[in-house]
Amino acid sequence: MAASGPLVGYKVIELAGIGPNPMCAMMLADMGAEVIRVDRVVSSNLGIPVDARFSLLDRSRRSIAVDLKQPAGIELVLRLVSEADALIEGFRPGVMERLGLGPEVCQARNPKLVYGRVTGWGQHGTLAKAAGHDINYIALTGAAYAMGQRDRPPSPPLNLVGDFGGGGMLLAVGVLAALLETQKSGKGQVVDAAMTDGAAILMTALYGLHGSGLWTDERERNILDGGAHFYDAYETADGKYISIAAIEAKFYEEFLQRTGFKDPGHMGHQDRTQWDTLAVEMAALIKTKTRDEWCQLLEGTDVCFAPILSLTEAPHHPHNVSRQTFVIENGVPQPAPAPRFSRTPSHIQRPPSEDGADTEAVLADWGFSYTEMAALKTGKVIR
Numbered sequence: 001m002a003a004s005g006p007l008v009g010y011k012v013i014e015l016a017g018i019g020p021n022p023m024c025a026m027m028l029a030d031m032g033a034e035v036i037r038v039d040r041v042v043s044s045n046l047g048i049p050v051d052a053r054f055s056l057l058d059r060s061r062r063s064i065a066v067d068l069k070q071p072a073g074i075e076l077v078l079r080l081v082s083e084a085d086a087l088i089e090g091f092r093p094g095v096m097e098r099l100g101l102g103p104e105v106c107q108a109r110n111p112k113l114v115y116g117r118v119t120g121w122g123q124h125g126t127l128a129k130a131a132g133h134d135i136n137y138i139a140l141t142g143a144a145y146a147m148g149q150r151d152r153p154p155s156p157p158l159n160l161v162g163d164f165g166g167g168g169m170l171l172a173v174g175v176l177a178a179l180l181e182t183q184k185s186g187k188g189q190v191v192d193a194a195m196t197d198g199a200a201i202l203m204t205a206l207y208g209l210h211g212s213g214l215w216t217d218e219r220e221r222n223i224l225d226g227g228a229h230f231y232d233a234y235e236t237a238d239g240k241y242i243s244i245a246a247i248e249a250k251f252y253e254e255f256l257q258r259t260g261f262k263d264p265g266h267m268g269h270q271d272r273t274q275w276d277t278l279a280v281e282m283a284a285l286i287k288t289k290t291r292d293e294w295c296q297l298l299e300g301t302d303v304c305f306a307p308i309l310s311l312t313e314a315p316h317h318p319h320n321v322s323r324q325t326f327v328i329e330n331g332v333p334q335p336a337p338a339p340r341f342s343r344t345p346s347h348i349q350r351p352p353s354e355d356g357a358d359t360e361a362v363l364a365d366w367g368f369s370y371t372e373m374a375a376l377k378t379g380k381v382i383r
Helices: 020-030 071-081 095-099 103-109 134-139 160-185 195-202 204-212 249-259 272-286 291-298 318-323 359-365 370-378
Strands: 011-015 034-039 062-065 086-089 114-119 190-194 231-235 241-245 305-307 326-329 332-335
Touching (some): 011 071, 020 034, 020 086, 020 114, 020 160, 071 103, 086 160, 103 114, 134 160, 134 195, 160 190, 190 195, 231 272, 241 291, 249 291, 291 305, 359 370
Parallel strands (some): 011 034, 011 086, 086 114, 114 190
Antiparallel strands (some): 231 241, 241 305, 326 332
């Protein structure tokens, strides 16, 4: 299938890593960019080991295996860089410079190169060179503290806030913005995407509420953290769960009318002193019906309702099916590319590749001769 999407024609070099960097690469590749993943010649066991077929963040792009400890391997990557529009990497500060692939070296070869870097703490700062993972980065920004139950430690929100939202998507936005600017200036630049910055910017609205006095640091005392009875998850009669988000008064009124929930004077929506009591009563009400019964009563209304679905269930929900939110590629159900484009639709360009599976094909496409590739193989520079 020919590549399609708004980024067709752009070339990106991805230095293989975990978390945010492959997330960014997947999004750019799904949108049509030719992204070449540079893997190691010997597996480094990055992240959680999984068969390549299920390594969905690696989809839509080809892989080459290069020994970056050899000068010839560095020169190979620099040759690719000279033809690329962007390079993205997710190593700790200084690693790329020590390899000989830092921004100054790469942009000397290609002055228009956009050099995207994603780290936990950023390229500078007192913690810049320390190790860390998602929960550490969101912990430092107030995001982790705000999530969870009031009588328990904060709950990790998977690794969605730091790695993927505050890291991978932030890097993708930064790279795309820099590519747009390059069209005007003819010059490349470095994009410094830190997950601490990304998690912080995702919290912008909540910091506004906090500054205004409408948000407290105590968990489950606020309108969006489970403190309000009308914005929470509830267990149903069959041990499943539903979500209610009747924040606006008109939606809360519809909830009261459709369910018969008792809120004398309809003031519990605004009166925080009643939230705890009403939450207990709400939980008792929701337990009177099964999840399917609540779906029949509330789904598709302005109550702001949805069943809480498992990863097994979600791809089969009628709404997700109608929008093709999930697709099956290579026998594996997975989220479809997003966002949607009316004229240049994205698609999953190809299933994930094994590390180095496309080395010769990629190098041939990028102008390497058979003789050059034979020499690189003999020297164990490529696999």
